[in-house]
Amino acid sequence: LRLTHNLHVHSVVSNCAKREMLIPDIAAEAQRVGLNTIAIVDHIDLAEEPDREEAVLANRKIVEKLDGPVRVLAGSETTVIAPGVPAASEATRRDLDIVLLALNHYHLANVERPQPETPEAYAKHHLLMMRSAAALPYVHVIAHPFCHSKLPDLDLAETLAAYDTGEVRETLALLAQAGIRLEINPGHVRVAPQFFGDAVRIARQVGLRFTTGSDAHRLENIAYGDHVGPLLESIGLREEDIALPDSVARRAR
Numbered sequence: 001l002r003l004t005h006n007l008h009v010h011s012v013v014s015n016c017a018k019r020e021m022l023i024p025d026i027a028a029e030a031q032r033v034g035l036n037t038i039a040i041v042d043h044i045d046l047a048e049e050p051d052r053e054e055a056v057l058a059n060r061k062i063v064e065k066l067d068g069p070v071r072v073l074a075g076s077e078t079t080v081i082a083p084g085v086p087a088a089s090e091a092t093r094r095d096l097d098i099v100l101l102a103l104n105h106y107h108l109a110n111v112e113r114p115q116p117e118t119p120e121a122y123a124k125h126h127l128l129m130m131r132s133a134a135a136l137p138y139v140h141v142i143a144h145p146f147c148h149s150k151l152p153d154l155d156l157a158e159t160l161a162a163y164d165t166g167e168v169r170e171t172l173a174l175l176a177q178a179g180i181r182l183e184i185n186p187g188h189v190r191v192a193p194q195f196f197g198d199a200v201r202i203a204r205q206v207g208l209r210f211t212t213g214s215d216a217h218r219l220e221n222i223a224y225g226d227h228v229g230p231l232l233e234s235i236g237l238r239e240e241d242i243a244l245p246d247s248v249a250r251r252a253r
């Protein structure tokens, strides 16, 4: 399995990223490790924070000045605050090359949580977040889907077990119809290979495809390790399942 893009990389514009994460150096590292496309997706977590949106949009100017062989997309990882409510405005999303939606940032104080906070309720709420995302303009990828490891009191295995397969299928079909891709993060696959294997199987049935991303916050995490190809093959992923979102590919040409 040849992986040619990493669509989840944070630059210094994200406070959680290392100070070494300067866009020219990210591009150089991507070239060094043989990637042909990379997406800089800095955080927009709070609604109506124009300064933040400006800072993320400013990455476009840096990207435009690059002249290396790696295609660099200026984008954002945007927190969804409640079903159908992304933090980034529609105008900002339109002006970015790629928008990843984070539907699982339940650890942030401004993000709606299901009540009561049971594994079943979280599974239902996360699917509702996904279905609502399918109706939004200018969104391209669901970042780290089905990742429930940010809340210390929520058991990951119990939450994944609480997903209803029929509901998952309906939800993934809606995403596929909207042209939205699901991100595969190798680190998350490793802790729940069975669940993600099922997801890949269902996705293929409904025509949903994937992007890959490592959620890199430091240069050394831009490359995928040697174990990642075999790991993704082991959950049934094939090269034809992985592709840039169509609208992103058109724009980046």
Ligand SMILES: [Zn+2]
Pocket: 077, 102, 143, 144
């Ligand atoms: Zn995230």
Ligand SMILES: [Zn+2]
Pocket: 008, 010, 077, 215
């Ligand atoms: Zn991230």
